[in-house]
Amino acid sequence: MTVWIEVTLQSHRPDGESLGPLADEVQRIAAFADVAPVRTRFSTREIQTETPGWRLSVETLEGARTLCAVQNRSAPMPGFTRYRTFARPAGADLSASVIEFAQADDALAEPLAKAHRHVGPESAMTLESGGEAADVPAPEREVERIEWRVAADGADILASLEISEGQLPMLRLAAPAVNGALDAVFRLAGEVIDAAPFFIAPDDEHESQAEPVHAAKLDLPRTATRREAFVAIAASVAGQWFGNAVASRAGLGDEHVHQLRVAQRRLKTLLKLFRDDVDDAWNTRIAPDLKWFGDLLADARDWDVFTDKTLPVYAESDAAAARWQPVIAAANVKRRVARDKVRDALTSKRHARLTLAFVEWLARFASQEDASPMRFVSFAEKRIRRDYQRIARVPDLVSLAAHERHRVRIHAKRLRYALEFFRSVTSRRTRKDTAKLLGELQTALGEANDAAVAADRLAALPEASDYQRGFARAWGAASARKDAQEGERLLRSMHRPRVKASI
Incomplete structure (x- = not known):
């Protein structure tokens, strides 16, 4: 069974817009120029599996339904995954088809053992013969997809540009996980980011969120190795960082700035804890731009605290509080300038390349094996x-x-x-x-x-x-x-x- 690697990019374009103009920009990239795109429209619906690391869906194309199972083979991280896929035609009885799917391959027997319980009727919750309630199925999504088969640096890359209602366009760059594929996929992702309005995608939980994203609680298994712990913590930091970058596009507030700053401090702490894992690639490709971004956040956060907290306290403690209002107004102007710099940075190519370099470095680190795991x-x-x-x-x-x-x-x-x-x-x-x-x-x-x-x-x-x-x-x-x-x-x-x- 082929294992795939995939880099997922998201576009700045708002949802509901046709893929046509965006596809034209992708087509003008050198690697895509001579490749004929294939366009399809289909519907898809997720089916719960109850097994971590597995996803099951049913896709309907021109009346024919296909069950698709995906097993994540790498530590979860925003924008990158290593996985393998399974597919089988589905009949009229979707629940029976899921059971047959689980029985068709030993690798699917346990992960999909209970998935048929979550197929359910299209309209409501019912009781199964054993008296258990079957879940209402997830709603179907209509998806528009444009695909290119790109030959890049010796790798066969499947590029899929997709859009569905309520979501931003996504570009998935996938290739079989053979020697050189990781280099090729990330190199092509860099070319796309440089030429078109794309950035590394946040995790699924935060891809359309506008509220500030706080640090998620970590629950590392005691059996995890030192390397596995590093990857899990770094992915958590990336989730907070990338999630706030996307959430702030609807309007960069002071709490977005604060949580972006917290994410950078958590990352700095992680690097101090695991200082032996910081290599030349990190110091040359990531550290300089990380400092640039961190300095902008620090300045913006300091102006927020100064304007919203410190100066009002001074004014309240002064017998002549009104004399502080011109100072607060002047500080607010400085605060807006600092925040605008952060906003411009978040939508810049420099930040997009920084996040891509971060994910690439982490994906490479995660793929390495320790001679003597700790x-x-x-x-x-x-x-x-x-x-x-x-x-x-x-x-x-x-x-x-x-x-x-x-x-x-x-x-x-x-x-x-x-x-x-x-x-x-x-x-x-x-x-x-x-x-x-x-x-x-x-x-x-x-x-x-x-x-x-x-x-x-x-x-x-x-x-x-x-x-x-x-x-x-x-x-x-x-x-x-x-x-x-x-x-x-x-x-x-x-x-x-x-x-x-x-x-």
């Missing part, structure tokens, strides 16, 4: 112990200089993210109490940092008076001591994080 539980225990000692051994926070307390805050934040990554193997008290205290410590020390940033920003605003600049400096000095005292209390009341004993 259980991630042992790795997690060592890293958590080391990062905890970094903050537990510091002197009294009140006695430290501001930049030294800032370093403690950074280490506390990294430890909190590490506990989130490795939550499945930590004790309940660690997941609840220690993680909560780390968040409070980060917040306490962060308020002092926000005050220091605010003083710098006020100093650079022509609209700010000497009085207001002095006010901010005095506030920052008072805040630094108060927050250091609170941080010290939180730090010393914290229990050492514990990893549950290996099984």
Whole structure:
């Protein structure tokens, strides 16, 4: 059975638009120029399988129905998958056809064993003979598809451009997983991104979401290797990053900026934890553009906090609050400029190439095999112990200089993210109490940092008076001591994080 690899791209074009103009742009790419496209329209409906890593659907083309099963053979990650497919004609009795499909191949027997229960009638839920309720089937989707068979760098690539109601157009680049195919598919994806309005697709859960995407909870199996843990965490970061990039297209809000910034910080923590896995390819192809994007996010987030939180607090604490309104208005202008830069970056070719390079690097890393695999539980225990000692051994926070307390805050934040990554193997008290205290410590020390940033920003605003600049400096000095005292209390009341004993 052939194993395929696939890169999935999404278009900027809104849903409901014909594929014609987009297909014309694809056709003008050199690899597609001499290839005749094949156009089809069909309907498809998903059927629940109850088996992770498997998808089952029924497709109807010109009255003929086909059952299609797909087994994901790689760790889930946005924009890339390694899979194998199974197909069989379906008869009038779809439930019976699913049963026959499951019996036709040993590989399908277990994954599709209960899938016939979820076929159901077209209209409503019914009771099966055993008294169990059969689910209402998923609705059918009408799909328009244009396909090209592209020969690129020795690989036979099937390019499928699809659109259905309520979804953005998708371009899937798939090839049999033979030597050189990974290079060819990602190279062609890069050519498409450079020439047409495409970007790496987010995961299915976030492909049409407009709300800000928060970090998903990870539940790594204890049997996972260190490499498998890295891939799963990186894919989770990508889900938050790419999901917010797509969600913000309907309007980039402050929470989108915040969650994009959180995703970048989680990624930075991951790279610190697994520093031995950062290679030359990462440092040359990804790190420079990641810094460019991260700097834009940091500036935009700082202006959001300064404008929406810090300055209103200053105004409320001043007897003459009205004098702060011109400063808040000026800061808001700066905030909009910074946010526009993030918005422009998210729709730029540079960001599209960055996300593609990230997925390509991760796909290559995931495909490599370890000569001597290491259980991630042992790795997690060592890293958590080391990062905890970094903050537990510091002197009294009140006695430290501001930049030294800032370093403690950074280490506390990294430890909190590490506990989130490795939550499945930590004790309940660690997941609840220690993680909560780390968040409070980060917040306490962060308020002092926000005050220091605010003083710098006020100093650079022509609209700010000497009085207001002095006010901010005095506030920052008072805040630094108060927050250091609170941080010290939180730090010393914290229990050492514990990893549950290996099984």
